[in-house]
Amino acid sequence: MANRTSRNTLTQNKDVKLSLNFGFMGLGMGGSSIAAACAEMQTDKEYPYKAILVNTNEMDLDKIQVDNEDTEKILIGDGKGASRDINLGEKLFKQHEQIIAKKVNAHFSDRDFIWIVAGLGGGTGTGSVIQAIRVLMTEGFNKKFGLILTLPRDTEGATVLNNALTRLQSIHQAMQGLGSIIIVDNQKLFNSFVEKGAVSTKEYLSFSNNYIARTLHEMNVVTASFKPFSEFHFDSSEFTKLIKTPGILHFVRYAQGAATIDASEPIKYIRTLESKIQEGVLSDGFNIAKTKRLALSILANANDVNKILNVQITKSIEDKLDELAPIAIEKPIAQYVYDTPDEKDVHFYAAFAGLDLPNRVKELIDVNNRFIEEVKKQQENTVENDPFGDFVSSSSSSNTEEEMDGNDAFNLLFNNNQNEASATADDGLSEFEKLFKSNQ
Ligand SMILES: Nc1nc2c(ncn2[C@@H]2O[C@H](COP(=O)(O)OP(=O)(O)OP(=O)(O)O)[C@@H](O)[C@H]2O)c(=O)[nH]1
Numbered sequence: 001m002a003n004r005t006s007r008n009t010l011t012q013n014k015d016v017k018l019s020l021n022f023g024f025m026g027l028g029m030g031g032s033s034i035a036a037a038c039a040e041m042q043t044d045k046e047y048p049y050k051a052i053l054v055n056t057n058e059m060d061l062d063k064i065q066v067d068n069e070d071t072e073k074i075l076i077g078d079g080k081g082a083s084r085d086i087n088l089g090e091k092l093f094k095q096h097e098q099i100i101a102k103k104v105n106a107h108f109s110d111r112d113f114i115w116i117v118a119g120l121g122g123g124t125g126t127g128s129v130i131q132a133i134r135v136l137m138t139e140g141f142n143k144k145f146g147l148i149l150t151l152p153r154d155t156e157g158a159t160v161l162n163n164a165l166t167r168l169q170s171i172h173q174a175m176q177g178l179g180s181i182i183i184v185d186n187q188k189l190f191n192s193f194v195e196k197g198a199v200s201t202k203e204y205l206s207f208s209n210n211y212i213a214r215t216l217h218e219m220n221v222v223t224a225s226f227k228p229f230s231e232f233h234f235d236s237s238e239f240t241k242l243i244k245t246p247g248i249l250h251f252v253r254y255a256q257g258a259a260t261i262d263a264s265e266p267i268k269y270i271r272t273l274e275s276k277i278q279e280g281v282l283s284d285g286f287n288i289a290k291t292k293r294l295a296l297s298i299l300a301n302a303n304d305v306n307k308i309l310n311v312q313i314t315k316s317i318e319d320k321l322d323e324l325a326p327i328a329i330e331k332p333i334a335q336y337v338y339d340t341p342d343e344k345d346v347h348f349y350a351a352f353a354g355l356d357l358p359n360r361v362k363e364l365i366d367v368n369n370r371f372i373e374e375v376k377k378q379q380e381n382t383v384e385n386d387p388f389g390d391f392v393s394s395s396s397s398s399n400t401e402e403e404m405d406g407n408d409a410f411n412l413l414f415n416n417n418q419n420e421a422s423a424t425a426d427d428g429l430s431e432f433e434k435l436f437k438s439n440q
């Protein structure tokens with residue numbers, strides 16, 4: 001991750017302008033926390049964004065601290081949450097759809113583009129996301145919205161994984177009819193945070209939310225605020241095209257000390273660019289060759305720009321982007337000059353649009369499959385180690401440690417029903433596998 005202070009000075013520069021006025025619609029706790037962090041981004045004198053935060057859990061909604069007066073909270077349901085039940089989350093959203101639609105119209109009428117934000121895996125955000133898409137589409141925001149979705153970490157458990165994969169599968173099937181989707185890989189952010197040393201989970205979450213917000217804000221600022229140095233310009237209209245391109249939107253951002261760039265040796269410099277493109281900011285593991293549109297912005301200090309952005313280097317970058325993204329229909333490389341004299345870094349910002357899901361989704365499917373295998377194994381062990389295993393009774397039934405509701409338990413005890421414990425968990429999984437394989 002690039003040096004924070006230098007990035008702050010760039011985006012909090014007095015003359016900062018924005019390409020687009022964003023609105024953020026946060027769903028559930030994770031979605032609301034990220035949407036709120038986005039709306040807390042500031043230019044020198046104001047909060048340029050607006051947010052609506054929707055949650056079923058009153059306490060979680062209350063505890064999000066908001067300074068921006070244009071962030072509005074909407075509680076749906078009885079305030080007790082949806083406890084990882086996506087059907088309940090969806091039902092509550094639908095029940096309050098009219099109120100939400102009204103707020104969307106009142107709040108977002110002056111917005112250029114809306115981001116629906118949800119942490120995939122819970123009941124509220126994951127359950128509401130498709131309904132939220134429907135509300136925006138029917139309220140006049142068709143082609144004017146995208147999604148920001150987090151992927152769970154490995155250790156979040158089977159329900160979370162299953163919820164996340166189930167909804168992601170539906171969204172993936174409809175993806176070509178939607179705006180861009182930004183995937184935030186929570187495992188990636190977590191790993192990079194762990195490397196920095198021990199901190200509390202709360203600190204990690206607020207770091208990660210701020211990090212997501214800053215990434216998007218910077219892309220929005222860079223495309224509107226700096227003086228172009230070359231013939232190409234990655235401007236606001238191009239940024240709009242990128243975020244409206246169906247498929248996954250992948251961000252790349254890094255800074256390199258101007259003194260470390262040797263213009264006579266572009267190879268080293270290009271190698272860094274390539275590895276940073278693969279590494280990305282919020283997720284990685286993309287097939288970059290599928291990029292439909294991309295843009296790269298390079299910002300250098302007025303004193304360094306002639307050296308750093310010479311024709312030889314520019315050509316090497318163009319060749320590399322042609323090689324990495326051969327079918328991209330647009331690929332401007334824009335060069336900008338900033339005049340913050342004490343800023344010595346060269347800043348790179350890139351966005352790759354129209355991609356398919358990252359490999360992380362396949363990894364999560366594997367984690368899910370391993371979990372199901374393990375459950376089956378444990379159930380077999382349970383049967384083997386059953387103290388009543390050798391006891392033969394005319395009314396015997398298989399015994400499992402699976403949680404069951406009162407009716408199942410009643411049936412099992414009194415009606416001698418056979419329990420098909422793992423059947424539900426298996427449903428749909430083979431579909432995920434097929435889906436992923438067909439998209440390789
Ligand atoms: N990056 C980030 N991810 C989060 C945050 N909070 C939760 N998540 C992720 O989002 C997923 C869903 O969790 P929540 O947003 O708490 O769930 P919810 O939508 O409120 O759903 P219920 O609480 O079940 O009604 C989690 O499994 C996490 O992976 C956050 O503040 N930042």
Ligand SMILES: [Mg+2]
Nearest residue numbers: 029057081124
């Ligand atoms: Mg919640």
